[in-house]
Amino acid sequence: NAGVTQTPKFRILKIGQSMTLQCTQDMNHNYMYWYRQDPGMGLKLIYYSVGAGITDKGEVPNGYNVSRSTTEDFPLRLELAAPSQTSVYFCASRTVPRTYEQYFGPGTRLTVT
Amino acid sequence: GENVEQHPSTLSVQEGDSAVIKCTYSDSASNYFPWYKQELGKGPQLIIDIRSNVGEKKDQRIAVTLNKTAKHFSLHITETQPEDSAVYFCAAYPGGNTPLVFGKGTRLSVIA
Numbered sequence: 704n705a706g707v708t709q710t711p712k713f714r715i716l717k718i719g720q721s722m723t724l725q726c727t728q729d730m731n732h733n734y735m736y737w738y739r740q741d742p743g744m745g746l747k748l749i750y751y752s753v754g755a756g757i758t759d760k761g762e763v764p765n766g767y768n769v770s771r772s773t774t775e776d777f778p779l780r781l782e783l784a785a786p787s788q789t790s791v792y793f794c795a796s797r798t799v800p801r802t803y804e805q806y807f808g809p810g811t812r813l814t815v816t
Numbered sequence: 817g818e819n820v821e822q823h824p825s826t827l828s829v830q831e832g833d834s835a836v837i838k839c840t841y842s843d844s845a846s847n848y849f850p851w852y853k854q855e856l857g858k859g860p861q862l863i864i865d866i867r868s869n870v871g872e873k874k875d876q877r878i879a880v881t882l883n884k885t886a887k888h889f890s891l892h893i894t895e896t897q898p899e900d901s902a903v904y905f906c907a908a909y910p911g912g913n914t915p916l917v918f919g920k921g922t923r924l925s926v927i928a
Contacts, residue, residue: 707859736915745920746860746905753913761915793859803848803867803909805916807859 704729707808709794715814716784724779724811726794734797735777736805737761737769739790746793752777784815818843818910822919829896830927837922839906840888848909849889850916851880853902860905864891896926 710725728735737749748761752771766788768780777796781788791812797805819842829835841849847868852860866873866880866889873880877896882889893900903923907916 734913734915746918748915751915759913795859799913803850804862804865805850806862807852809859 706730707794707796707806709792709808709811711811712809713812715816716781718784718786718815720784721780721782722784722813724781724792724794724813726777726779726808727775728777728794728796728806729775730796730798730806731774732796732798732806733774734799734805735771736795736797737767737777737779738793738795739763739788740793740810741790749779749792781813786815789813789815818846818908818914818917820906820908820917820919822906822922824922825920826923826925828925828927831896831898833896835893835896835900835924835926837891837904837906837924838888839890839908839919840886841908841917842887843908843910844884844887846908846910846917849880849882850907850909851878851891852905852907854905854921855902893924896924898926898928900924901926 707728736751738746747763750769752758791810793810794808822839850865853863854860879892903921905921906919
């Protein structure tokens with residue numbers, strides 16, 4: 704298993720541009736999450752999904768959108784990028800209730816200038 | 817909702833000494849408590865976890881203890897090594913569809 708994979712690894716955006724951060728997991732996990740981590744800070748939940756077709760807002764959803772059309776994929780869309788969205792973005796997945804372990808991807812480092 | 821407090825925010829220890837990181841939680845319904853290690857430039861990695869029906873769990877040099885009455889749990893690292901230097905996060909799971917609630921992290925530095 705590759706686990707949780709994220710693309711791209713790095714990206715520089717200009718203010719006002721849009722992009723999609725890709726996240727794929729091959730563990731057949733039903734739950735998937737998007738977090739952002741600002742320098743020296745903790746993890747903030749942006750959006751999550753408990754299954755295909757179901758998404759819900761986390762702590763900091765403004766400026767982002769998600770979709771979950773398959774079990775494997777959970778893309779995060781940034782519309783009209785702003786400097787405040789400069790951060791490292793982590794995708795994660797877990798399976799509940801069989802086990803509770805949550806696995807993170809390697810992250811996407813995004814800079815908006 | 818659940819709230820997780822983590823202390824200290826930074827911790828420096830000499831190589832070979834022990835390190836202890838403590839977390840408290842607020843929701844008595846929480847039943848699963850994982851610990852994650854995040855090395856520089858990487859995603860958090862699960863290192864140990866404990867369920868609410870267990871008081872202590874050990875895996876080589878790391879151990880986690882849980883006190884359900886007091887609503888706190890701790891990570892213990894013995895015989896620390898430089899490669900233990902990282903940011904550590906605790907979390908609590910309130911159950912159902914609720915996401916994990918994370919503490920703010922502890923930056924551990926092991927000084928050789």
